[in-house]
Amino acid sequence: MTRRVHEVMTKNPVTVEKLTSLAEAARVMRDADIGDVLVVDGGRLCGILTDRDLVVRAMAGNRDPGETTVQAVFSSAPVTVRPDDKVDHALDLMRRNALRRLPVQTQEGDLVGVVTLGDLAVEQDPGSALAAISAAEPDS
Numbered sequence: 001m002t003r004r005v006h007e008v009m010t011k012n013p014v015t016v017e018k019l020t021s022l023a024e025a026a027r028v029m030r031d032a033d034i035g036d037v038l039v040v041d042g043g044r045l046c047g048i049l050t051d052r053d054l055v056v057r058a059m060a061g062n063r064d065p066g067e068t069t070v071q072a073v074f075s076s077a078p079v080t081v082r083p084d085d086k087v088d089h090a091l092d093l094m095r096r097n098a099l100r101r102l103p104v105q106t107q108e109g110d111l112v113g114v115v116t117l118g119d120l121a122v123e124q125d126p127g128s129a130l131a132a133i134s135a136a137e138p139d140s
Contacts, residue, residue, distance in 0.1 A: 005090050006083035008120065009104050009113035015040045018051070022058050022065040022073065025049055038103050038111060039074045045103055045111050047074040081106045083112055090115050 015038045016025050028037055029051060039047040049070050058065060074104035080103045081090045090102055094117060104113035 003087045004083065004105055005081050005085045005087060005115050006113070008087060008114040009019045009083070010119065013038050013103065013111060014115040015111070016070055017041065018046060018069065018071040018074070019059065020070050022054060022063065022068050022070060024135055025070050026051075026054055036101055036114075037070075038078075038114065039070055040111070044109060045078065045080070046101065047076040048078045048101070049074040053100060081115065082107060087120060091120055094120070 014028060014032045014034060016028055018039050018041050020028075021114055025037055029035065032088075035052075036048055036050040038045060039049055047070075053073050053075065054065075058068060061073075063072065079093055079097050079099060081093065083104055083106060093099065093102060100117045102115050103111060104115055
């Protein structure tokens, strides 16, 4: 049986508005124990901000995290998948675009989840090292 994205995705993705400060976005990531937040503008997906973006684009660029907004460093126009897309399609998109996460949107544009490389590793190869790391509880 072919699995669908909605069966493996993380529901209720964590979001921040594009005018959120980088400092606040970093706190949101810390508090949720995640490495990315989806960026919205008026509730609609407009990009993604990763912990790497914070380091490479903000800190390395000497940007003030309290004064700089997410809009200044996030990746816009993210590649997305739909809830009913096949898991193999999500894997192919990740592979072709060198991505570790994909926002999940309905046909109407509603943001309903995010599917990560870890989610797919657990699904595709539960015995792999990546799956074991992805399934482990985070350290406190």
